[in-house]
């Protein structure tokens with residue numbers, strides 16, 4: 001028995017001169033909601049297309065639940081579900097007809113198929129729109145259906161490629177509900193995104209990918225542990241006098257904007273000491289905003305670039 005759902009070792013893939021995957025190593029534990037976090041062009045979709053056998057790797061190897069993954073092995077393929085970045089649905093057909101079609105492609109029929117279609121409609125929260133053509137759906141509804149269609153054959157591992165790109169915040173929340181439902185069922189999910197807030201909200205573990213390599217991997221708290229405990233402090237109000245600003249500077253680099261003083265903590269910064277100082281200055285707790293480091297800061301530290309550049 002292995003505790004690893006999917007492992008990749010030394011994966012390589014190039015398109016002409018473009019190196020999409022550059023010796024990528026990754027291990028995804030069973031039952032993890034695993035975030036693959038990286039900017040556009042980092043290699044996330046290429047990675048998924050190799051796992052699902054849509055493209056062949058130039059080098060390297062995968063194992064799926066402890067067995068070497070052979071793209072031609074149908075039995076192994078059935079253990080994987082894939083919700084691609086680009087919606088793969090028939091827009092002229094209804095939600096229900098789409099699901100039935102995908103179910104038949106997976107060899108389902110009769111009562112078994114009907115039950116899976118019902119379950120998928122429920123998961124996607126589209127019971128009341130089941131008979132409507134997909135072309136009348138919002139982007140978020142299509143995304144949910146796209147995910148549900150990938151689950152009809154009850155795979156053990158779901159790959160979900162950037163499901164929230166181009167959807168409004170409300171639809172995004174509805175997609176999260178579907179994903180959180182899968183998480184609560186203990187399904188192994190590999191979720192690619194370039195939104196660090198999504199990774200922080202959904203994922204137990206995260207791998208940071210850039211230029212086709214994994215730069216860091218672990219649970220989010222562990223990954224952030226290496227960063228300073230406080231990323232920045234904002235003092236609202238902008239009412240500090242010159243002496244107070246000079247005193248603030250003992251804690252690090254200070255810059256001033258119209259409404260606030262921003263402090264980037266220096267070496268040996270202690271938040272407790274800072275709070276004592278702030279209280280002495282008569283600052284209200286609500287005027288002091290402490291920014292904790294995020295995965296965005298980690299990415300910046302690792303690459304010298306913003307995640308969304």
Ligand SMILES: Nc1ncnc2c1ncn2[C@@H]1O[C@H](COP(=O)(O)OP(=O)(O)OP(=O)(O)O)[C@@H](O)[C@H]1O
Pocket residue numbers: 015018019020038039040041042043044045046047162
């Ligand atoms: N079929 C292809 N032909 C040529 N280049 C490709 C192809 N597929 C991917 N690439 C290139 O490989 C690199 C990795 O692309 P990939 O789509 O895997 O990144 P990504 O992290 O999924 O980003 P995005 O969110 O933009 O899809 C990019 O430089 C991309 O332009």
